[in-house]
Amino acid sequence: MIEWFAQKVLGMPELASSNGAAVDALIVYVHWLMLALFVGWILYFAYAVYRFSAKRQPKADYNGLKSSVPSYVEFLIIGIEAVLLIFLAFPMWARNVQNFPAVADSTVIQVVAQQYAWNARYAGPDGVFGRQDMKFVTADNVFGVDPTDTHGKDDIQVLNEIHVPVNKPVIIYLSSKDVIHSLKLVAMRITQDAIPGLRIPTSFTPTKIGRYQIECAQLCGGGHASMAGGFVVVQSQADFEKWLASKSGAATSFE
Ligand SMILES: [Cu+2]
Structure with missing residues (x-):
């Protein structure tokens, strides 16, 4: 699935080394996250256009949004980014350093x-x-x-x-x-x-x-x-x- 996505969807160049699969996997995970963010932002944009149209909100509300859902979403995204960095990128580099061939x-x-x-x-x-x-x-x-x-x-x-x-x-x-x-x-x-x-x-x-x-x-x-x-x-x-x-x-x- 990861290899297919890298080759067919992202159009990554031919892979000809055993160490390269981990690099491609990380690139694919980052793209999946970006894809999710893209879809999320588009949905939010559509919601905002509908919810805050002049017809529905003839008068501006100076207090603005009271929901804390956006903050939770932000922390969720930070969490996913931290997981990619700490559990994928760092270990990948550590493996490269530790398994340096004799x-x-x-x-x-x-x-x-x-x-x-x-x-x-x-x-x-x-x-x-x-x-x-x-x-x-x-x-x-x-x-x-x-x-x-x-x-x-x-x-x-x-x-x-x-x-x-x-x-x-x-x-x-x-x-x-x-x-x-x-x-x-x-x-x-x-x-x-x-x-x-x-x-x-x-x-x-x-x-x-x-x-x-x-x-x-x-x-x-x-x-x-x-x-x-x-x-x-x-x-x-x-x-x-x-x-x-x-x-x-x-x-x-x-x-
Ligand atoms: Cu040069």
Whole structure:
């Protein structure tokens, strides 16, 4: 019912992650509340037009309404909003934080946003990212990888196309090279700001093979819209490994 309403009535975009169902459910509940309020207000409006027409109330009454029903209704609405916030929104966020996947069970990717593209980096065959430091950051080396560290030699770096295997948690460590960007994966129901100087973890578990657009959700400059040229490609484990192997050694242009 919730899924049907989200897709057919609200026209929500395709959902392709296991973590996204809770997001959609919350959006649906909020819409149901708004629908109830809309109907309630329309009914009240019709009642007021009828009850307080010039024919029925030729003379204004300075005392106004004495009923306390409107106050009860207000408190009821506040109560429903509090329930949505305290029992749905807060626990949803708490689950996201508490159930953050373990690095060992996940596809771990570093993403650095820049004007106007998405850089992504994988640890490569050895499973260890090269050592990084701010002082190594250059236009070519946006991840600041230490060129002398052997762990970094096999790291895989790609632009604007992030591949992940299906049904396995993905951890993205997100940062920015220049200004504030925001990684928005609509199909995964993920939005996370990318902030220079911070490395912020975010995670999702893709459930459907496909190619999904990445958008930048913070106005970041003249080419902001072109950041929608990024894609997350969800593949079978075998296809993902094939892709990763094809990129091996193509990583570090700064060496
Ligand atoms: Cu941006």
